[in-house]
Amino acid sequence: MKHIFGKRTILAGAAVALAFSLAACSSDGASESDAASVASPEFADGTTMADIASAGSITIGTKFDQPGFGLLNPSSNEPEGFDVEIGKMIAGQLGIAPENITWVESVSANREPFIQEGKVDLVVATYTINDDRKKVISFAGPYYQAGQDIMVAKGNPLGITGPDDLAGKNVCSVEGSTPAENIRTNYPEAQLTLFDVYSKCAEALKNGQVDAVTTDNVILLGIIFQDPESFEMVNNPFTEEPYGIGVQLEDTDFRSFINDSLEQSFADGSWASAWDSTAGAFVATPQPPAVNRY
Amino acid sequence: MSTQTVLFDELGPRGKKLVRIGTYIGALLVAILIALAGLQLYNEGQLEPERWEILINPDSGVPQGLTRALFATLRVALIAMVISMILGTLLSAGRLSEHRWVRIPTTFIVQFFRGIPLLLLIFFSYLALPRLGISLDLFWTLIVGLTAYNMAVLGEIFRAGILSIDKGQSEAAYAIGMRKSQVMVFVLVPQAVRRMLPAIVSQLVTLLKDTSLGFVIGYFELLRQGRAYVDYFGAKFGLQIYVAVALFYILTNLALSSFARWLEKRSRSNPKATKALGQLVEDDLVPID
Amino acid sequence: MNAIVENLDLFRSGFLTTLGISLLGGLLAFVLGGILATFRVSPFRPLSGLSVLYVETVRNTPLTVVWFFMVFGLPLVGLGIGSFFIAGALALGVYTAPFVAEVIRSGINSVSLGQAEAARSIGLTFSQSLRLVVLPQALRTVVPPLGNLWIALVKNSSIGAAFAVTEITAVATRLSNGFPGAVIQIFVGAAVAYLLITLTSSAGIAYLEKKAVILR
DSSP states (O other): OOOSSOHHHHHHHHHHHHHHHHHHHHHHHHHTSOSSOOSSOOOOTTSHHHHHHHHTOEEEEEOSEETTTEEEETTTTEEESHHHHHHHHHHHHTTOOGGGEEEEEOOGGGHHHHHHTTSSSEEEEEEEOOHHHHTTEEEEEEEEEEOEEEEEETTOTTOOOSGGGGTTSEEEEETTOHHHHHHHHHOTTSEEEEESSHHHHHHHHHTTSSSEEEEEHHHHHHHHHHOTTTEEEOOOOOSOEEEEEEEETTOHHHHHHHHHHHHHHHHHSHHHHHHHHTGGGTSOOOOOOOOOOO | OOHHHHSSOOOOHHHHHHHHHHHHHHHHHHHHHHHHHHHHHHHTTTTOHHHHHHHHOGGGSHHHHHHHHHHHHHHHHHHHHHHHHHHHHHHHHHHTOSOHHHHHHHHHHHHHHHHSOHHHHHHHHHHHHHHTTOOOOHHHHHHHHHHHHHHHHHHHHHHHHHHHSOHHHHHHHHHTTOOHHHIIIIIIHHHHHHHHHHHHHHHHHHHHHHGGGGGGGTOOSHHHHHHHHHHHHOGGGHHHHHHHHHHHHHHHHHHHHHHHHHHHHHHHTSHHHHHHHHHHHHTTOSOOO | OHHHHHTHHHHHHHHHHHHHHHHHHHHHHHHHHHHHHHHHHSSOHHHHHHHHHHHHHHHTSOHHHHHHIIIIIGGGGTOOOSOHHHHHHHHHHHHHHHHHHHHHHHHHHHSOHHHHHHHHHTTOOHHHIIIIIIHHHHHHHHHHHHHHHHHHHHHHGGGGGGBTOOOHHHHHHHHHHHOGGGHHHHHHHHHHHHHHHHHHHHHHHHHHHHHHHHHO
């Protein structure tokens, strides 16, 4: 007499059922942990998360010269700031302790190349999400909503209240940056002075060599915080700059994972405390944005 | 006696008096200018001791960090120098080759790398190499950029050195049956290097200054480290930190330049070396940038 | 190629800026270098001492640091300059002047002693001997090294990209950000722009050298 399911089939079926239930158990275990470093999270084979977790180390690109977000402490040789804390939080979700994170300086120009070449696993560096960039890399987040704004000398001697007032004035930004491009395209009457870093713009404003500095408001606030007697903010953001986390194009698994981690941090307060301990020194804690799972 | 000392007569008593008065007035003028500048700085608060304190106070980490960065600078410069010397020797040999298929490409390489700015070379090593599939860290990217430029300059220095060696040397070497490559390696290049040593050390000084271009790709040499401190502590300390950076460069380079000058004086006693050096100065390969 | 073709205007303005700042800086370097050389040989000690101090300090400092002080240090002593272009030309001039001074000095020394002695013995004064006898002959020796200094200056103008001067390198930076796929073409374009100036100058110097030899 022939059985409908042979012995081998039953054993195979039992093995598969066992594997499924084990997987379900362990992923349940992972999602119950908090924002702190997870002991040993399990990820599906072949995903970026699995590769990173098994390697035990992660390379994160961030800025080294933005106070409050990514600023290198030259003595400890480690960056500090909100972006850095977000990076540490995501690494923690992958089971990687802060000591095992390699930080790479990612200036604006090489955020995409670094991701594309795999020089970094992810980039969290005051990185604005926009459609052009989405063509070459993918974004998780946003994790913060900034806006382009203008910084002027204390007392605002020229009475600048918004980007339209920049016509005929000398405004400083960084060569190749989005804020510079924005001014060039939308406010062409403004005279652009372009250095390679924002600290030179601040120096120039202080000496009266330029009339204003423009970039994302949080970057400006960081500069003002270091020297509040010399600068002030116009406080009229005229663009929306959602900061996202850059990963390789089409890596949907990794993106979802990061988005999940972000939403969790919004909910359990770790996002807010990361802010308080860094940029919170000069900007009040805002509300977390909604992640965009495009 | 040089031309410049022959051009005016020995001064008489009146002349000497005038010179002495002129000297005092001149010194006074210089002192007044410095005082004015100092006063301006003082009014801007730049001379406040708390601003300068971070340079000396080890708690701030600034002296240690700058020293560390100085060593990073020296490391890059020395390694780039060694690699450039090896490649430069090859390039000079190439340019002196009898084979056109060697001579023309090497001449092209030398003229190309000497004709474009080092900043451009470094910046584009950084951007273009990864696209060509070569992935290097900052240290080696900077070395690639510096080496590409310096091997061309050193190649020319070696070439002048080799050309300045008495024809008799190579003739004798050929006469005892050496092949061209052996003549180069055993007879010409060693003598050329010894003769060109002052020029080579001068080029090392230039190379050291050129490492400051590493800031553009974020390599933490002296200038970049200084900027990191200004970013971290605030623009308030800008002047002070950059003065410290400048001092580090000046002192290091002065030491190297003095060494180069000492080497030059030693070779002055050797007339052949002087002639070769003279030729180099005329072609202005003794580095000037 | 699109990156370059679409932005030829930008390349052109960058090229002209490079040329402009180099010419202005070169002029300043020449004048300042001449003054420094004169100070160096003068009997007044403060002047020659000042000249030596200047030469030794600036020669051993990287151009990036000198440029930084010209742009951000001068305003602190009340000597702020309105235009970053002029500040850049000043930096280039101030930096290259010591090398010019040294070249002029060796040029003067290379004129055979007999010339200066003969000039003095027929009664010419210091300035007359210099002007009529020594300098014209020194010029011949001085042209090739000065020409090479000019080429070095043109290359050094690239530092302006970090100090608000939109010259060739700055244009190349901006375009590399805008067209990340065309980095190699942009690099070649910028290299060609510089080589246009440097190779032409090399040819010009070689020509001047030949002419000077014939004059002798």
